[in-house]
Amino acid sequence: MNNSELAAEDLRYLWHPCTQMKDHEWLPLVPIRRGQGVWLEDFDGHRYLDAISSWWVNLFGHAHPYINDRISTQLKELEHVILAGFTHRPAVELARRLVQITPPGLDKVFFADNGSSAVEVALKMSFHYWRNAGKPEKREFVTLSNSYHGETLGALAVGDVQLYKETYEPLLLKAITVPSPDCYGREPGVSCEAHSREAFTATRAVLERHADSVCAIIVEPLVQCAGSMRMYDPVYLTLLRECCDELGIHLIADEIAVGFGRTGSLFACEQAAISPDFMCLSKGLTGGYLPLSAVLTSDRVYEAFYDDYTNLTAFLHSHSYTGNPLGCAAALATLDLLDDGSVLEKNRATAAYMSAAVADLEAHRHVGEIRQRGMILAIEMVADRSGLIAYPWQERRGLKVYQHGLKNGVLLRPLGNVVYFMPPYVIEQEHIDLMAQTARDGIHAATCD
Ligand SMILES: *Cc1c(COP(=O)(O)O)cnc(C)c1O
Numbered sequence: 001m002n003n004s005e006l007a008a009e010d011l012r013y014l015w016h017p018c019t020q021m022k023d024h025e026w027l028p029l030v031p032i033r034r035g036q037g038v039w040l041e042d043f044d045g046h047r048y049l050d051a052i053s054s055w056w057v058n059l060f061g062h063a064h065p066y067i068n069d070r071i072s073t074q075l076k077e078l079e080h081v082i083l084a085g086f087t088h089r090p091a092v093e094l095a096r097r098l099v100q101i102t103p104p105g106l107d108k109v110f111f112a113d114n115g116s117s118a119v120e121v122a123l124k125m126s127f128h129y130w131r132n133a134g135k136p137e138k139r140e141f142v143t144l145s146n147s148y149h150g151e152t153l154g155a156l157a158v159g160d161v162q163l164y165k166e167t168y169e170p171l172l173l174k175a176i177t178v179p180s181p182d183c184y185g186r187e188p189g190v191s192c193e194a195h196s197r198e199a200f201t202a203t204r205a206v207l208e209r210h211a212d213s214v215c216a217i218i219v220e221p222l223v224q225c226a227g228s229m230r231m232y233d234p235v236y237l238t239l240l241r242e243c244c245d246e247l248g249i250h251l252i253a254d255e256i257a258v259g260f261g262r263t264g265s266l267f268a269c270e271q272a273a274i275s276p277d278f279m280c281l282s283k284g285l286t287g288g289y290l291p292l293s294a295v296l297t298s299d300r301v302y303e304a305f306y307d308d309y310t311n312l313t314a315f316l317h318s319h320s321y322t323g324n325p326l327g328c329a330a331a332l333a334t335l336d337l338l339d340d341g342s343v344l345e346k347n348r349a350t351a352a353y354m355s356a357a358v359a360d361l362e363a364h365r366h367v368g369e370i371r372q373r374g375m376i377l378a379i380e381m382v383a384d385r386s387g388l389i390a391y392p393w394q395e396r397r398g399l400k401v402y403q404h405g406l407k408n409g410v411l412l413r414p415l416g417n418v419v420y421f422m423p424p425y426v427i428e429q430e431h432i433d434l435m436a437q438t439a440r441d442g443i444h445a446a447t448c449d
Pocket residue numbers: 114115116117119148149150151220225226254255256257282283
């Protein structure tokens with residue numbers, strides 16, 4: 001079997017995620033045969049450096065011997081069991097460890113099986129909490145512009161990436177959108193902190209106005225990943241926490257993409273020294289191995305549901321694969337690897353090396369900004385630097401960088417005009433050199449026509 005045979009067979013049967021399938025008339029699918037560390041290898045023997053951690057899920061590389069081992073050990077004992085009425089060791093141990101490592105005040109863990117489901121759980125729990133607490137009039141959600149929380153209808157409704165949302169608008173809950181505190185394109189001379197602080201003024205006004213009807217505000221702490229890796233200052237989260245406490249509004253932190261060390265701290269919320277009322281985790285949770293997600297919340301929220309059955313206050317939500325033991329085993333192995341305190345420290349050095357490797361692009365006439373938060377680095381391509389004029393989306397400049405990357409053995413998958421690195425933590429300097437050189441040449445090829 002070679003690449004083109006498998007690709008042809010694929011196109012007879014598969015419908016791929018986030019894809020206009022007609023593109024594959026001229027854009028070849030890449031069938032992957034195996035993965036090892038930062039590398040993916042196709043059926044023709046070409047290798048690709050996984051610079052985006054396979055959609056941000058992989059933390060310690062592909063085919064990690066320790067995670068492999070923990071999953072196969074678990075596989076010999078128990079592959080799956082219903083989690084209602086029954087329990088198992090990996091779920092119990094994982095819940096305990098998540099409570100221990102997340103910010104204080106997150107005491108209970110509800111498992112689901114993907115990121116969007118975790119967001120649905122958090123939204124329903126928040127609404128239901130207020131209902132159980134005698135405030136059924138609280139039924140609205142506040143979200144930041146340019147945010148992304150997944151693609152099931154509830155999660156889509158509280159997101160704001162028009163490309164994914166616009167078509168389905170008639171089906172969606174109406175969320176209240178406040179301006180993102182993102183620092184791109186702020187006034188010259190204004191610090192990111194001052195900008196994010198200023199953006200909070202508008203958020204506060206909206207929350208004050210709607211406090212009686214709002215259940216929660218949902219945010220992606222520090223980095224709006226699907227929204228082109230836009231970044232903001234932790235001060236926004238600190239102010240938001242204070243304001244939510246004051247007004248009686250829940251704070252939902254969607255750390256699905258930024259959790260587990262991505263932004264430099266184990267959880268992004270730590271950089272603002274806050275605890276949310278709900279924290280959603282997925283993606284890196286299993287090291288990029290298996291679909292699993294978790295929503296953490298406080299004992300206080302938990303207790304509002306705890307009552308006699310006939311009072312009908314229970315949270316009657318479930319997914320078939322909730323708390324799957326293999327997924328939990330992969331997550332426990334991932335936490336073991338993260339537990340070794342040297343990971344965050346090594347990431348600091350890796351992040352500094354990534355930054356230096358593309359520093360020269362700051363001067364490129366089609367680069368509007370290079371921004372970074374820990375192990376996420378983004379390069380914004382612009383038609384015109386003065387005024388940060390974006391390329392029209394129809395030109396698909398990012399796709400040119402993607403194609404250039406594949407030709408040169410690097411999987412880059414720009415979001416619109418934004419080329420980014422979000423590699424597995426095991427990436428070495430020589431890989432970073434290749435990744436940076438390929439991005440540099442790709443950006444040049446895509447912008448200098
Ligand atoms: C990926 C992502 C989701 C959705 O997770 P899925 O597992 O793809 O459903 C939600 N929120 C954020 C911030 C994400 O990055």
